[in-house]
Amino acid sequence: MIASRFWIGLLGLLLSAAAAVAYLAVSMHDRLGVRLAAEGLSADSRVVSWYLKNSAREAAAQLIRFAGNDNVARSLSNANRADHAAEIDAGTRRQLKATLSKIAQELPKDEAFDAVFAVSQSGEVVASIGFDQASDPEFELGGYPVVADALHGYVRDDTLVLDRVYRVVARPVEFELGQLPAGAIVGARAVDDRFASELSERTGAAVAFYAGGRRVALGAPSTFDRSGLDQIVTDLPSLEKDNDYRDKGRTDVHPFPDGLAVVYARLPGEAWRLGAGYAVARQAPRVLGIGGVLKQADAKDKEAVSRLLLLGVALCSIGIGMGLIFIEYTRPLSAFKRQVKALSSGSLSQLTVDRMRGPFRQLALDLNLALDRVPRSSAGEDGAVAVGFDQVFGDAAPVSSPPMAAFGVPGSLPPGSFAGVAPASMEVAASRYGQVAAAVGGGYDFASQAADRAGATAAARGAIPPRRTRSDQGEAFPMAAGSAAVAMPPALPDPELQPAAQSALSPALHAGAGEPAHAGANGNGDLEPEWMQVYHDFVRLKQDCGEAVEGFTFERFTQTLRKNRDTLMREHGVQRVHFSAYVKQGRAALKAKPVRD
Amino acid sequence: MNRRRKDAVRPGRGSAAWLGVLAGLAWVLSGHPAAATNIRGRLVGFEHLRNPIWIAAKDPDHHGYSFREPVTTVPAGMRKLFPAVSKEICIVALGTGTVGAAKPMSVRVSGGRTTPVTLVVAPGTELRFKNSDPFDHRLYGVGFTTLAPSTMTKGATRRWTALEAGRYEIRDELAPSLSMWVVAEPTVAASGFPSSDGRFTLNVDDPGQYTLQAYFAGEAVGKPLSVVVERRDVDVSGRPLVLATKAPVEDNNP
Numbered sequence: 005m006i007a008s009r010f011w012i013g014l015l016g017l018l019l020s021a022a023a024a025v026a027y028l029a030v031s032m033h034d035r036l037g038v039r040l041a042a043e044g045l046s047a048d049s050r051v052v053s054w055y056l057k058n059s060a061r062e063a064a065a066q067l068i069r070f071a072g073n074d075n076v077a078r079s080l081s082n083a084n085r086a087d088h089a090a091e092i093d094a095g096t097r098r099q100l101k102a103t104l105s106k107i108a109q110e111l112p113k114d115e116a117f118d119a120v121f122a123v124s125q126s127g128e129v130v131a132s133i134g135f136d137q138a139s140d141p142e143f144e145l146g147g148y149p150v151v152a153d154a155l156h157g158y159v160r161d162d163t164l165v166l167d168r169v170y171r172v173v174a175r176p177v178e179f180e181l182g183q184l185p186a187g188a189i190v191g192a193r194a195v196d197d198r199f200a201s202e203l204s205e206r207t208g209a210a211v212a213f214y215a216g217g218r219r220v221a222l223g224a225p226s227t228f229d230r231s232g233l234d235q236i237v238t239d240l241p242s243l244e245k246d247n248d249y250r251d252k253g254r255t256d257v258h259p260f261p262d263g264l265a266v267v268y269a270r271l272p273g274e275a276w277r278l279g280a281g282y283a284v285a286r287q288a289p290r291v292l293g294i295g296g297v298l299k300q301a302d303a304k305d306k307e308a309v310s311r312l313l314l315l316g317v318a319l320c321s322i323g324i325g326m327g328l329i330f331i332e333y334t335r336p337l338s339a340f341k342r343q344v345k346a347l348s349s350g351s352l353s354q355l356t357v358d359r360m361r362g363p364f365r366q367l368a369l370d371l372n373l374a375l376d377r378v379p380r381s382s383a384g385e386d387g388a389v390a391v392g393f394d395q396v397f398g399d400a401a402p403v404s405s406p407p408m409a410a411f412g413v414p415g416s417l418p419p420g421s422f423a424g425v426a427p428a429s430m431e432v433a434a435s436r437y438g439q440v441a442a443a444v445g446g447g448y449d450f451a452s453q454a455a456d457r458a459g460a461t462a463a464a465r466g467a468i469p470p471r472r473t474r475s476d477q478g479e480a481f482p483m484a485a486g487s488a489a490v491a492m493p494p495a496l497p498d499p500e501l502q503p504a505a506q507s508a509l510s511p512a513l514h515a516g517a518g519e520p521a522h523a524g525a526n527g528n529g530d531l532e533p534e535w536m537q538v539y540h541d542f543v544r545l546k547q548d549c550g551e552a553v554e555g556f557t558f559e560r561f562t563q564t565l566r567k568n569r570d571t572l573m574r575e576h577g578v579q580r581v582h583f584s585a586y587v588k589q590g591r592a593a594l595k596a597k598p599v600r601d
Numbered sequence: 602m603n604r605r606r607k608d609a610v611r612p613g614r615g616s617a618a619w620l621g622v623l624a625g626l627a628w629v630l631s632g633h634p635a636a637a638t639n640i641r642g643r644l645v646g647f648e649h650l651r652n653p654i655w656i657a658a659k660d661p662d663h664h665g666y667s668f669r670e671p672v673t674t675v676p677a678g679m680r681k682l683f684p685a686v687s688k689e690i691c692i693v694a695l696g697t698g699t700v701g702a703a704k705p706m707s708v709r710v711s712g713g714r715t716t717p718v719t720l721v722v723a724p725g726t727e728l729r730f731k732n733s734d735p736f737d738h739r740l741y742g743v744g745f746t747t748l749a750p751s752t753m754t755k756g757a758t759r760r761w762t763a764l765e766a767g768r769y770e771i772r773d774e775l776a777p778s779l780s781m782w783v784v785a786e787p788t789v790a791a792s793g794f795p796s797s798d799g800r801f802t803l804n805v806d807d808p809g810q811y812t813l814q815a816y817f818a819g820e821a822v823g824k825p826l827s828v829v830v831e832r833r834d835v836d837v838s839g840r841p842l843v844l845a846t847k848a849p850v851e852d853n854n855p
Contacts, residue, residue, distance in 0.1 A: 008753055057667035064668075087796060102841040126685055126797065127712055137735035140711065146685060146716025147778055149658030157675030160666045165775070167736040176672050184679045277777040416734055431650075442833060 005362045008328035015321065037289035038265060048209040048284040049254060053269060055207050059185055060161035063191055064173040066115050067159075069121070070189040075103040077179040079131070080124055089128040089142045100131035114202070117191040119170070122177070124187045125298040135192075137275055138169065142242065145190060150174045150273070154188035163273035163512035169195040169215050172273070196221050212236055215270075215280035224346040231288065236283045243268055244279070250338045253281075257429055263288040320492050336364040343368070387480050434554045534583070538565070538594070541585035545592035566595075626720070637804040639834040640694060640791075640841060644799035644812060645824065648683045649845035652712075653818050654778050655682040675719035678825060681848070684817065686795050689718040693841070694803045694811040694828070702726045705760075708781070709733050710740070710753065715771070715781040718817050720793050724766050724785040730759045739774035750774055768819050768820050782819025803831050 026580035070076055079100035100242050104120050107422045113118070114130035127146010132138065145151045150162035154174035162172045170192040176185035193199060195213050200223030206213055210224035212233040217240050224230050239258055246268075249255045260266065265288050270281040339359050346352040354375060355368035539561050543553050569581040578598040585594055613770040644789055658665040659682070671680050684690065711714040711733035723727070730751040732738050740759065742748035746760030748761045748771060763769055763785040773779035805811060813826040823844035828837055 006655075009638075060667055084797075128713075139731045139735070142709060142711065142716075142733055143735075144712030144716075146688075147654075147712045147718075147776075149655050149778055151713070152655045152682060153653065153659065157672050157680035158669055159672055160669035162666055167735070176675055178672075178674055181674060182676055185675055185718075270664065272664050273778050274663040274665065276723060278775070417817060 005332045008332045009323065011325055011328050015095065015325070021193045023294070026297070030291050030293060030297065032261075034288070034290045036265070038259065041265045041286040041288035045257055045265055045284055045286050048211075048286065049267045051207045052203065052209055052211055052282060052284055055203055056272070057097055059203075060171060060173050062115060063171075063193065064159050064161065064175055065288050066111055067173060067189050067595070069110065070104065070120065070191075071175050071177045073103060073107060076100060076107075076189065077177050080122060080177055081122045083128070083130040083180040084126070084186060084457070089124075089126075089144070092124075092128070092130060092237065097131050101133060104131055104133045115454050118194045120189060121145060121192070121194040123174075123189040123190060124536070125155060125184065127151060127155070130187070135179055136497070148172075148274070151188055151190055155185060163195075163271040163275035164192075164282065165275050165278045167213050169213060169220055169280055170273060171195060171199075183217075197223065199223075210285045211282050212282070212285070213282045214240060215275065215278065217241065218281070221366065225283075225399075228285075229528075232262065232287065233266075233283065235260055235264065236268070236285075239266070239268070240279075240282075243281075259288075263290045273390060302355050332362055336361040340364040340368065341531070354526060363523050530566065531577050532565075532569070532583075535562055535565055538583045540586055542592055542594060545587055549587060549590055549592050551592060565594075568596055572596055574598075605687045614618075627760050636821075637806055638808065638830050638832065640805060640811070640813065641824070641834065641836040641838055642801055642803070642831060642840075643693070643838040644686065644690065644694070644795050644801065644815060644823075644842055644844055645841040646685045646845040647799060647817075648681065649819055650684050650817055650822065651691075651849050652682050652684045652689065654780050658778065684718075685797075686799060687795070687797050688714070689817060690822075690844070691717060691719045691721050691784075691816045692793050692795060692803060692805040693721045693786065693789050693814050693816065694791040694808055695786065695788045695814055695825075696805075696807075696809065696811055697788065699787040700790060702762075704730055705729050707731060710738050710773075710779070713776050713778040715779065716779070717794055719782045719784070719819055721784040721786050721789055721816050722763065724763060725759055726785075727762045728743050728762070732757050732759075737775055738779070740771055741774060743770040743772055744768060744780045749839070766777075770819060770836065778785050780818075784816055784819060808819055810830060813837070815844060817844065837841075 019583065057548060079096050083092045083100075084098050100122050102121060108120055110118065117134065119132060121131045121135065123134040123145050124130050127144045129138065129143050129145055142276075146155065148162065150160055150164070150172055151174050153160050154176050157176050159173070159175035162174075164172050166171045172190060172192045174188050174190040176365055177187045177189050179186035200213060202223070203209070204223030204225060208231065209224060210228045210230075212219050212220075212224075214222040216235060217237065219234065219237055222230060222233055243249045243255065246255050249268060249270070253276065255268040256264045257269065265284055266283050267284050268281055270276045270279075275281070290301055337477055339361075343352060343355045343359070347355060354372045357365055357368045357372065360368045409446040448480045536558070539558050542561070543556060546553050546556070569583075572581045573579065576598040577598050580599040582597045582599050584597070585593055587591060587593065607748055620771045641855060657663060657854050659669060665697045666682050668704050671677075703711050705727040706722060706729065708720065712729055720728070721835070729758050730740060730753065735755050737755070738753045739750045740748065740753065741750035742761075747764070750767075751759065753759050761837065763783050766785045766787050769783040769785065771781040771783065790807075791803040793803045803813070808831045809829075811828045811830055813821050813828055821840050826837060826840060826842050
């Protein structure tokens with residue numbers, strides 16, 4: 005038994021340990037995921053920065069198409085002759101715009117500008133395409149450093165926050181070498197979802213641009229949950245308090261509760277001072293608990309699992325468990341069953357304890373002891389069957405043991421208990437004659453119920469008054485006085501009887517005097533002559549053993565003997581049963597022996 | 602800046618005198634200004650000035666760009682961030698006495714700056730800012746509260762008056778490159794802006810002695826030039842206003 009229990013305990017511990025390892029693995033995985041996401045985010049942010057710079061350089065290179073065009077340079081030179089923007093010739097403006105449009109159409113689509121401006125030396129926009137919202141003829145761009153730099157011979161980029169966020173590049177337009185540039189050409193790309201998607205497609209990063217405290221563009225791989233990037237607006241107000249963001253233009257990783265990690269970076273140019281920037285995000289891989297492991301595992305993960313090993317472990321565990329159960333439970337139980345079957349069939353008189361194991365050994369010992377105490381059928385040399393009725397009479401039951409007290413001997417129980425219970429107990433005992441449970445089992449409640457039945461039976465007969473309960477303890481059993489129908493032998497009890505016993509017996513004896521010997525209480529009128537002697541022997545032995553005999557009447561005694569005699573005669577097919585009193589384990593007991601004539 | 606002339610009318614004798622009086626009265630009542638006297642001049646050395654906003658923007662520490670490279674076909678001498686003189690330099694003729702508020706002046710807000718960038722006016726002169734950009738601006742005063750940040754939508758106009766003498770800097774919350782300086786000068790008699798080649802013309806109403814002074818980025822630059830104005834136009838182009846004689850130190854870092 006202990007091995008199987010140990011195995012079950014071991015399996016429990018192993019299961020607990022496996023769960024702990026799984027939880028640790030999940031936690032480690034999630035933590036590692038966050039770390040990897042953080043490292044990846046830093047790289048993503050720099051990649052985006054490089055992309056923005058590189059794309060600006062490429063855009064600046066595309067501007068050469070405009071700046072190197074003669075028509076553009078000539079038109080700007082002409083525009084410079086006007087003192088005011090309003091004085092610029094409309095034909096010059098139209099021609100310049102047409103030239104810009106033509107050049108723009110020649111650009112590759114992925115490098116095209118959303119807007120192109122041709123700016124005079126004084127900063128006025130002479131012509132533009134893609135920016136029709138500027139309807140004022142005096143609309144200019146000359147104040148922006150990026151345009152000013154271009155007008156002074158530099159090519160550079162900037163990020164302007166106008167009606168939208170624009171990535172801007174500008175370069176000078178030279179009309180005469182060695183002179184001040186005739187103007188500048190400015191190309192702008194709106195930072196919108198298209199721009200962000202293109203950036204995301206080329207860098208693989210999930211990126212969101214923000215300005216003015218709100219998200220203005222978003223681009224993310226298809227596998228990325230784009231709605232997560234909406235959360236960045238909650239972080240934007242606090243970014244200015246971030247020292248790294250304020251000084252270096254880039255934050256550390258900002259984790260969000262759902263595993264989203266974000267790095268914020270400022271956009272170069274005027275947008276830097278306006279708080280515009282971009283956020284690069286990554287979703288840290290999380291398995292969301294042990295259940296998530298199974299949920300998120302793909303076919304490749306499942307292929308990595310050694311099914312053979314798992315099957316082997318499972319089968320091995322099951323085999324060990326089943327083997328232990330077989331060894332410790334099934335096999336002993338089978339042996340026990342075989343012996344019980346043999347016992348029931350009569351081929352065995354006792355269980356063979358040596359063949360028992362574990363709890364069955366103890367069970368067999370107990371059963372043997374019970375059988376020994378209730379020798380239901382022990383064959384003597386002469387073929388007679390001896391039947392012990394000490395349990396039926398309950399002589400060996402200590403007072404403190406309710407089950408035994410239910411069948412207790414008169415001396416250990418109140419008189420009423422014996423008188424009221426004994427007949428019912430006999431019925432029960434008779435009905436369960438061959439069952440071990442009847443010999444050793446039975447509870448006080450059962451006895452009470454039996455006593456009820458007995459009392460009811462007696463009352464129905466009108467010969468026995470209603471039974472007395474245990475509350476009658478200490479009183480004389482009234483049945484003795486009321487059992488006038490019971491024929492009692494004239495002999496007096498043993499003179500050694502205690503006065504109490506004498507007084508208890510006397511009424512019964514006197515009440516029965518003069519009645520026919522065979523006019524028994526059960527109406528059978530079959531009292532055996534020897535029973536009086538048995539009664540005297542039994543009472544004497546009880547006194548010898550120090551047991552109380554108050555209320556132990558001959559009438560009840562004979563009732564019990566009669567029932568047992570009838571039962572034994574019926575079972576064993578005998579004509580006679582011999583009862584004898586004896587001492588067993590220090591208590592008076594009765595033994596019935598079927599006599600085969 | 603033009604100023605009205607308030608000439609007194611002297612009564613005469615006879616019909617001729619009455620005609621003269623009536624004619625003079627009609628001329629005065631018609632609001633026709635007095636014959637202004639022009640002061641023509643020239644600025645030199647402005648190529649040595651540097652726009653402070655642009656200079657700051659080219660500082661890499663300001664993160665104004667991801668790349669900035671010179672175009673080598675443009676002569677190095679041209680690759681200097683000198684100002685657009687027609688917008689950024691204000692020439693004033695300072696009189697000997699204080700003057701009252703002039704007519705309201707318009708200031709155009711567009712292209713990352715105001716036009717003009719530097720303006721010298723008499724205290725009490727109203728400035729009317731007009732947003733010529735197709736997007737918002739939020740002008741505010743730096744260091745003074747009379748021009749609090751307020752959004753100007755496309756085409757909107759905002760008014761502000763410098764009530765006291767002094768130097769006022771105005772910026773835009775939505776356009777960091779925008780900086781404007783207003784100098785409230787009680788003795789300013791006329792103001793104007795040069796052309797791109799540095800030539801300028803100032804109109805003064807009254808003869809007298811004036812001091813020509815150039816202002817750039819809210820500060821007086823160059824040596825002032827005294828001019829005596831009589832009934833005729835005065836041309837002081839031969840004595841140009843020298844704004845600067847050498848390049849600033851910033852040029853060491855292009």
